Amino acid sequence: MRRILPIVLALLPQIALADLELVMVEQAGCHWCARWDEDVAPEYPLTDEGKMAPLRRVDLNAPLPDDLKLESRPRLTPTFILVDDGVELSRIEGYPGEDFFWPLLGAMIDRNTP
Numbered sequence: 567m568r569r570i571l572p573i574v575l576a577l578l579p580q581i582a583l584a585d586l587e588l589v590m591v592e593q594a595g596c597h598w599c600a601r602w603d604e605d606v607a608p609e610y611p612l613t614d615e616g617k618m619a620p621l622r623r624v625d626l627n628a629p630l631p632d633d634l635k636l637e638s639r640p641r642l643t644p645t646f647i648l649v650d651d652g653v654e655l656s657r658i659e660g661y662p663g664e665d666f667f668w669p670l671l672g673a674m675i676d677r678n679t680p
Contacts, residue, residue: 585650585651585652586618586619586620586648586649586650586675586679587619587620587621587622587648587649587652588615588616588619588620588621588622588646588647588648588649588671589622589623589624589634589646589647589648589649590602590621590622590623590624590644590645590646591624591625591626591640591643591644591645591646591647592623592624592625592626592643592644593625593626593627593643594625596643596644598643598644598660598661599643599644599661601661601663602644602661602667605663605664605667606664606667606668607621615668615671615672615675618675618679619648619675626640626643626645633652634649634652634654635649635652635653635654636649636654637654637657640657640659642659642660644660644661645657645658645659645660646658646671648674648675648678650678655674655677655678656674656677656678657674658670658671658674
């Protein structure tokens with residue numbers, strides 16, 4: 567048991583954050599969505615942020631998935647919504663460029679995680 571406890575304790579942060587997702591609301595023809603795809607998307611899953619909050623894409627014009635509980639329906643694209651078990655915690659509306667996106671996302675995750 568003494569050998570297992572440190573392993574379990576090391577995994578607790580990952581277990582606690584397992585239900586976090588970053589929902590990207592997008593639509594066809596969105597210039598800023600394409601820009602995010604070019605600037606950020608390739609590296610996102612490789613980052614700490616991407617591992618803590620895997621990306622999930624949702625089309626603005628499609629019905630919202632039943633498992634998402636958002637404070638309000640997104641109106642513009644892209645909108646990035648941090649959710650925990652489908653419940654909205656925080657959002658970024660628009661894409662301000664890579665230099666601003668990462669700090670905004672990091673602050674959003676920091677505010678909403680232990």
